[in-house]
Amino acid sequence: MKLLGLGIMLGSAGLWAEPAVPGDDSEKGKELEVVNRVLAVVGGSQVITLWDRVEYRKSKPGLNQAETEDQAAIDELLLDELIDSALFIHEIRHRKGFVMPAGLGDELLVDHLRRNKQSRSQLVKNLQLNGETLEQFERELIDGALLRFSLEPVRDSIQVSPVAVSEYYRTNNLEKLDPDLGPFVEIQAFEIFASGEGVNDDSMRTMAAGIQSLDEFKKVAQKNVSNDGLKATVYFKNESTFYNNGDVEAAAALLDERAKVGKAIFHKSGKSYHVIFIVARGDKQKPKLSEPRVQDYIKGEIGGHLYSTRLDDKLTRLRQNINVYRPPRK
Numbered sequence: 001m002k003l004l005g006l007g008i009m010l011g012s013a014g015l016w017a018e019p020a021v022p023g024d025d026s027e028k029g030k031e032l033e034v035v036n037r038v039l040a041v042v043g044g045s046q047v048i049t050l051w052d053r054v055e056y057r058k059s060k061p062g063l064n065q066a067e068t069e070d071q072a073a074i075d076e077l078l079l080d081e082l083i084d085s086a087l088f089i090h091e092i093r094h095r096k097g098f099v100m101p102a103g104l105g106d107e108l109l110v111d112h113l114r115r116n117k118q119s120r121s122q123l124v125k126n127l128q129l130n131g132e133t134l135e136q137f138e139r140e141l142i143d144g145a146l147l148r149f150s151l152e153p154v155r156d157s158i159q160v161s162p163v164a165v166s167e168y169y170r171t172n173n174l175e176k177l178d179p180d181l182g183p184f185v186e187i188q189a190f191e192i193f194a195s196g197e198g199v200n201d202d203s204m205r206t207m208a209a210g211i212q213s214l215d216e217f218k219k220v221a222q223k224n225v226s227n228d229g230l231k232a233t234v235y236f237k238n239e240s241t242f243y244n245n246g247d248v249e250a251a252a253a254l255l256d257e258r259a260k261v262g263k264a265i266f267h268k269s270g271k272s273y274h275v276i277f278i279v280a281r282g283d284k285q286k287p288k289l290s291e292p293r294v295q296d297y298i299k300g301e302i303g304g305h306l307y308s309t310r311l312d313d314k315l316t317r318l319r320q321n322i323n324v325y326r327p328p329r330k
Contacts, residue, residue: 040083041325043090048082056082087318088150089143105138108145154314158306160299166289168298174287183235185259186279188214190221190229194271204266204273211264217277229277233291 040048056078092098113120124134192199211217221229259265264277287294 038327039079040086041327042083042086043094043322044325045093046086046090048079048086052082053078083324084315085147087315087322087324089146090322091318092146092150100142104145105142108141109134109138112141151311154310155307157310158303160302160306164302165295165298168302169289169294174294174297183281183283184285185234185281186285187232187234187276188217188221188229188279189232189274189276190225190227192224192273192275194268194273199273201268204268204275208264208266208275211275211277213262214277214279217264217275220275224275229275231279231290233285233288 036049036051038047038049039053042048053075093100109120112118113123123137127134127137192204194200207220211220218228221227259276259278259281261278261281264275267274267276287297289295
């Protein structure tokens, strides 16, 4: 599925430029120089021009920086994306029973000015420099809102089950997932409030020194917090952690090289002590299904595929019912 542009420029800007400024009498009688032209008309009402495609390309900085010789193919892809967006907009504008909310254009315009910290007069001046009217710009804002409204039901319908996540993890090679996370430490930790009786640096130091295995850590955790503690993977390169208490990030800085695998340390943060057992460490870790980042990645991959498939199906139906006219190039 091609990427759909939100808030695309579908305004029918003036299609013809002013006559070329003559350098001498030999220029007289020549036809107007064409600087813009219609590339497609969707449903007889949505006009897409060369100017629209140029503006749309500006919204893709990565594409503008790409080095490629096949510019014609890129231009065709961008036009296809604009046509896809126009199909969704045309469908919702002509949906049976659809009524345009009163004042929608003005409401969107006010919101645009507020978000961009811009006055109406400044906007009008900028539009005039591009040969566009305020009315055309309001139409573009409305089209963008209608496009989002059209796509939201498709996006909201995507549900990824835990079974699908597990199956994806089992059948795909995820070794390249986040390859630049860098050195990691797997830990198990629990928190004790410093206000407790007998809880101080000396008692925490003694407690940590007495823990020589994960089983011993779990026994100490059960005695103090009634569970085995929380598991976490700390990545030193990007300082991310999945330990539920954010204070462990400060503790992670203390782990470094002095914290040895199979040993425990303690760290005081505010009014709490964190007892941390070092389960494992290394330079690169294989992604684990139990980690939230892995689950989120898989959900994103599956959801993205489902979303693209459903959009493709909907676009196929729209193309069968909405005429798309592409004027032949002269």
